[in-house]
Amino acid sequence: MNKPGIINKKIVDIYKIWFNEIQQTSPNLLSDEFSNIFCTGVTDNWFNSDVRILIVGEEATWGSRSKHHYADYFVELKECQKWIIDELNAQLYDNNAKKYVHAFWQRIQDIHSAFPEAQICWTNIDVINTKAGKALKPKDRKELHSCETRLLHEVIKLTNPTHIIFFGWHNTSLEHELPELLNIAYPNGIADNSFIKSQNYIFNTKLDEKNVILSYHPNYVPIRNNKNYINKLIELIKQES
Secondary structure (H helix, E strand, C coil), rough: CCCCHHHHHHHHHHHHHHHHHHHCCCCHHCCEECCCCCCCCCCCCHHCCEEEEEEEEECCCEECCCCCCCCCCCHHHHHHHHHHHHHHHHHCCCCCCCCCCCCCHHHHHHHHHHHHCCCEEEEEEECCCCCCCCCCHHHHHHCCCCCCCCCHHHHHHHHHEEEEECCCCCHHHHHCCCHHHHHHCCCCCCCCCHHHCCCEEEEEEEECCEEEEEEEECCCCCHHCHHHHHHHHHHHHHHHC
């Protein structure tokens, strides 16, 4: 098995540990009222580049559990991982594939266009959402991030990106997964977002020597379709590349 294949297997193994924890603490999140589990993975060329960008979205965009039933959760995790890798290959590396036009993928495509030699991976800070594809309620999000295993933290360790770019985040999720980043984003406490506003909703920092950019969700109204915002994002990546 090649190195990306080994990493992808290790990612699934971490998700399996996390799944067993969720099954014990919050089995309701595995019901038909919620989505399938978003399990990420890296493309074959991930480790061939000196610039490896991990995109972190806000919440899962995988299928609805009420529509997509699998033989067991292990099959579900592997199928989702395959889907993510196929999506990345189609949207970024296959010139013949039909490209998505919604804001999330447009931002990723803008990054790819600016850094064509970079490799891009995609995960989400919430790996489950509602069956309607909407964000979790605060109570459910708290349960999702109540496990000992910190999925995003583990994925970062396994994939070893050079850059981590958040396309938005949820405070409860960030507090559990990467509390040191939460403290940087909210130096005066979680209720005070004056620092983020003063940075025009985008800023860069460091996490264990990795370059981290915290940007808001592409559909956030003040920055939606704002070319200056995208240019600022590109410049921040260039500064740290």
